[in-house]
Amino acid sequence: MSTATPITRVSITMIVNDQPVTAEVDPRTLLVDFLRETLQLTGTHVGCDTSQCGACVVHVDGLSVKSCSMLAVQADGSRIVTIEGLAQAEDLHPVQQAFYTQHALQCGYCTPGMVMSAVDLIAHNPQPTDREIRAWLKGNLCRCTGYHNIVSAIAAAARAAHAPASANP
Amino acid sequence: MYPFDYVRASSVEDAVSAAQTTAGSRFLAGGMTVLPMLKQRLANPTQLIDLGHLAGLRFIRADIDGIHIGAMTTHAAVAGSGLVREAIPALARLVDGIGDPQVRHRGTLGGALATNDSAGDYVAAALALAATIVTDRRRIAADDFFRGMGETALAADELITEVVFPIPRRAGYAKFEQLASRYALVAVMAAETTVAGPRVAVIGAASCAFRLPALETALSRRWHAAAADSLAIDPDGLTSDLCGSAAYRADLVGVLARRAIADAG
Ligand SMILES: Cc1cc2nc3c(=O)[nH]c(=O)nc-3n(C[C@H](O)[C@H](O)[C@H](O)COP(=O)(O)OP(=O)(O)OC[C@H]3O[C@@H](n4cnc5c(N)ncnc54)[C@H](O)[C@@H]3O)c2cc1C
Ligand code: FES
Ligand code: FES
DSSP, X not given: OOOOOOOSSEEEEXXXXXXXXXXXXXXXXXXXXXXXXXXXXXXXXXXXXXXSSOTTEEEETTEEEEGGGXXXXXXXXXXXXXXGGTSBTTBOOXXXXXXXXXXXXXXXXXXXXXXXXXXXHHHHOSSOOHHHHHHHGGGOOOSSSOSHHHHHHHHHHHHHHHHXXXXXX | OOOOEEEEOSSHHHHHHHHHHSTTEEEESSOTXXXXXXXXXXXXXXXXXXXXXXXXXXXXXXXXXXEEEETTOBHHHHHTOHHHHHHOHHHHHHHHTSSOHHHHHHOXXXXXXXXXXXXXXXXXXXXXXXXXXXXXXXXXXXXHHBOSTTOBSOOTTOOEEEEEEOXXXXXXXXXXXXXXXXXXXXXXXXXXXXXXXXEEEEESSSSSOEEOHHHHHHHHHOOOGGGGTTOOOOOTTSOOBTTBOHHHHHHHHHHHHXXXXXXXX
């Protein structure tokens, strides 16, 4: 049996948007603060800091999580994708493109979290119904749009991702 | 957050011994309850013992006693489990209704039971299904586990390792959501268990979950939703707040008990 040894600063290593990152952090550092303050990835927003709004959603090992409700040390050894990691060079990710085309944002504050949440939904449920999209967005609040165009954008992105596969048997 | 030390447990024994050596330690599972508490400075642990790497506590399996779920199994894993959906569909649906997808990706069974939130969905399931909570040192019946508002039978250094849910003959869940938080304002789980007969558990209505023995007796004569019609719930002692008076909650208990029994079929 090994004995857990107390430590004050903790060394962490993770892959963020395909880049390896190593740092020493105070254990109470939130993942969102590590991303924004240390890595300067300020695309991830903090809307509430109380786990309610979803502005801070990122992917940890392929699952959407609220980065304000996770410690950076808990993400040690993980693969993280933030909103900055979606676009390939000049090409927006299909979900980003759909948000743009369908006018699914106004102030844009909730948008990074909405997009990251939607990408996770489509990865696990490639053809969600509008009902499933709305249920999935339970943890993402938007104070501007009234959600309607967000739901349309996600449905459109899912259709677009699906279309080439069905067109090319 | 106040500062704290951080250790990563490599085994159940390691986690427990870390809790025993350092007073004021706290286990960290998904962090969905602990981290919001720490942010509000409602707790000041000296050390967080991270259970996140205890892969041996993430499992779902079935045997003659029922469905065994490891303490570190996330809500998403339980809600999505074919085994759980098949054996206890009401449990899979209940867990799928906890929080939102991001909370379900992190939050765990062990954390939910150790928290004993008055509106904790899993608490209703553990009570109604007559679950057994297994810790590093003993087995605790759900009836003996929840001890009042946020209180459980766990010692400070005691770790939940798994929970056994016996497979019921039938089970149903009816939840009335508080519209802002989406936590249960009141929810009822009704189950006909094979060993302990009918069991009906209520969450959200009071500071701690409770069962409805009179209704359980009526259901043991015949399982039918109308059994809840004659249910008289005394509002005295029920929660009264911004979201609903005690009398309103008492009324909801009857309505939801009826729906839960009907949901069980
Ligand atoms: C936005 C939001 C919405 C939510 N909605 C709901 C809801 O609708 N219904 C609902 O029921 N819950 C809800 N929750 C709570 C959620 O279910 C939590 O995940 C759960 O209560 C705690 O699990 P955790 O793994 O995150 O535990 P943690 O926060 O890590 O720990 C909670 C407590 O349990 C202790 N603990 C953890 N694991 C163990 C163990 N194995 N043995 C002993 N002690 C342990 C910890 O020390 C701590 O005191 C919500 C949470 C959030 C943030
Ligand atoms: S900032 Fe994380 S949920 Fe609002
Ligand atoms: S676009 Fe402003 S909060 Fe959603």
